[in-house]
Amino acid sequence: MAKDFITRKENYSEWYNELVVRADLAENSSVRGCMVIKPYGYAIWEKMHTLMDNMFKETGHQNAYFPLFIPKSYFEKEAEHVKGFAKECAVVTHHRLRAKPDGSGLEPDPDAKLEEELIVRPTSETIIWDTYRRWIKSYRDLPILCNQWANVVRWEMRTRMFLRTAEFLWQEGHTAHATKDEAEKEAKKMMEVYATFAERYMAMPVVRGVKSENEKFAGAVDTYCIEAMMQDGKALQAGTSHFLGQNFAKAFDVKFLNKDNQLEYAWATSWGSSTRLMGALIMTHSDDNGLVLPPLLAPIEVVMIPIYKTDEEKTMINELAQRLQKELQAKGIKVKYDNDENTKPGWKFNEYEFKGVPVRLTLGARDLKQGLVEVFRRDTLAKENHNVENIVSYVEDLLKDIQQNLYNKALKYRQYNTREVNSWEEFKVEIEKGGFLLCHWDGTTETEEKIKEETKATIRCIALDAKEEEGKCIYSGKPSHRRVIFARNY
């Protein structure tokens, strides 16, 4: 357990907040609800960005960029959409400041009041579909497969770094299609891309599912999602992909001539994932010693720390370190040799352990005389001595092993904390223990809302692989054909 560091058991929520700050990932800014993402945190997000961006491009998408501001009237055009976002948005009303008459500072200049207010985008369906109207005339213009990396603002009342901030970074894909079928396939495909990303790179198992009416995106026909389980048993939605039907095409009058030469509204999807994934990553793997990172997302995969007494030993170790560094880099492994003489080895051990560096090699003069290097793996905290001769290939395998081990551990945790619940009495007891509860539900929004009111649990999703099974709703007793996942959530 790291010194002066709170444990998950003591206070999970404080453990998270403190970890984010102490691992140098982010900090709260002086602007309400907005965070500063620090270089170490940003380096992890950059890795996510690059890997996801490649996956989007491999599935045929291109990046573009659309305006930050949305005119209020656009915002109003899709009824469900505006209901979902109007209550928490940043509104720009002026385009100039002037000196206050009493000289005490600046104020918005009344002569520079905008004719129409602008909303800082909380998501970009409206401004993008306003643009697509100009791009789409014929089925030959379709599909359009665009993505953008951007910042968005949602004026949340209670914020937490990465998990829920007023401004956050994300990507949002917006596609237009000639047929309903093609758009539905796209929405499912992108959910699968998110799931693959989460499992392969974040080492975070997810449930692929579809949202209930109550939980879906404001303006969507169907919302597909991936849901992960955090170490406190709560669910975290880690990416969503929406089949939007023709809702936005109708709101923005986007019609195209189809192959039969008839005018038709275009079919849409949108899909997004955000810096919230950072929160998910932290809460899936980290422990009471600080951050734990899967190697594939670690800015530093291997840190090497020297221990020596004499100048002779120092020279020998520096030479070895340089050789190992080259050999590891040649295998594409991010390695850092920390030979800063202003800090002690013990301080370095703590520092890199807390920052979640997957592997630490201690190059100690004494061990090296016996041809040994100390290898420490962050995931299990296990230390062992290993022969320096084949250390490079050993480390290469070890990193793969750590990546897999983190995934397996998280999967085991989720499996252990997922259980079937068959009665309302049982539900009320079990929900307090956390985890995913697989329950029959009558399919009504009414029941879902009552359950939420009484227990704070919501339907996270209807898993796509949920098997058909006759049963009775835990709350209403009405018939149900499959179990859904209830949980408390972030």
Next chain:
Amino acid sequence: MAKDFITRKENYSEWYNELVVRADLAENSSVRGCMVIKPYGYAIWEKMHTLMDNMFKETGHQNAYFPLFIPKSYFEKEAEHVKGFAKECAVVTHHRLRAKPDGSGLEPDPDAKLEEELIVRPTSETIIWDTYRRWIKSYRDLPILCNQWANVVRWEMRTRMFLRTAEFLWQEGHTAHATKDEAEKEAKKMMEVYATFAERYMAMPVVRGVKSENEKFAGAVDTYCIEAMMQDGKALQAGTSHFLGQNFAKAFDVKFLNKDNQLEYAWATSWGSSTRLMGALIMTHSDDNGLVLPPLLAPIEVVMIPIYKTDEEKTMINELAQRLQKELQAKGIKVKYDNDENTKPGWKFNEYEFKGVPVRLTLGARDLKQGLVEVFRRDTLAKENHNVENIVSYVEDLLKDIQQNLYNKALKYRQYNTREVNSWEEFKVEIEKGGFLLCHWDGTTETEEKIKEETKATIRCIALDAKEEEGKCIYSGKPSHRRVIFARNY
């Protein structure tokens, strides 16, 4: 000359606007002054982003992310800075919309008025130095070398795509140092990074210089810049790097304990370049046939277009194309084979020519029977037949040649349009012809402003390599020790 396309001579300004739209780079959005960057334009910007980002990292910088919003009071803290930006900024005043009492739509909710207005960042010195106060305690915390890729908003009254838009994308570096000397070196180093980027990748020669008092950044002690000459003889500032002295450290009270254990204000730099570089790129190389791209920034470097009549020819050409594609890709060359059967070769020729693809290979059945491929280079519009056998290495060399040729051509143009002017009468005549005028100037803001009033010309910079030379100010006749560059500018 492309069909229905205006020439530079007819109307340079319209030529630019039309080119941006027709080459699918960007378009105006429905939001005043904001553009949509389309996928083809964004792909070029992405290349710039990646290449510059690598250069920043190689010079020791890390990326981070700071809030979009700046509290009004922060904005006010540095007097010069606020003067420079308060008159054109987007002001957020509310955090919620509500239904209008008469049901006719939405309005800012008076109950959700912010206590303090937030400014959408026009640049981030203030919010970043507010953050650095928490990061900097001792000389050991220095230097801090951060960069961020972000969007910023400046409410310009007259906007033009890429050159001047209300919202634009950019990077802004913000560094903090323990000594004045180190900060000054950093500011000059980053100017040099920009110059290298412009010359090596954009094939755009630049003058490295320092701004006059009048033209420097609001809040800077010195502003270093790179200035390029566009094809209409006007100057375009393509990147600036500011030595900020202790101005922001004082405004935000950022002190550190130096090696002598005394409190001292930190020294700062900031440096930025933006999507404006896209405008510079376009206006440096493009012609009356559309966009011309240097190969190192082209999303497609080589396009291959088949021409055949029989199925047999088609099969033969497809096989050849696939082989060439693989071989070119193996050399890291971005190549596209356009065998779309819905469009004719002639249409494709025009399309890729207009979009500035550096090299076109026509795989014609008839030529191929003689072992020949038609090679078209976009920069000179020259066509020639080349042996298919060694076409790959030929193309590889050709791309390098095009990159160099574009640079040479632009340099020649600038040299031809740069001249010494020694009297006010001469100046008034010469400035109408465009180009850079090298003139003696008495060093006063007063003279600079009068020249600007009478001729719209400003001092673009005092070139760093300007030689010492005694002379008399063209306007006031007072003594001067070196010539400066006057020009009209974007």
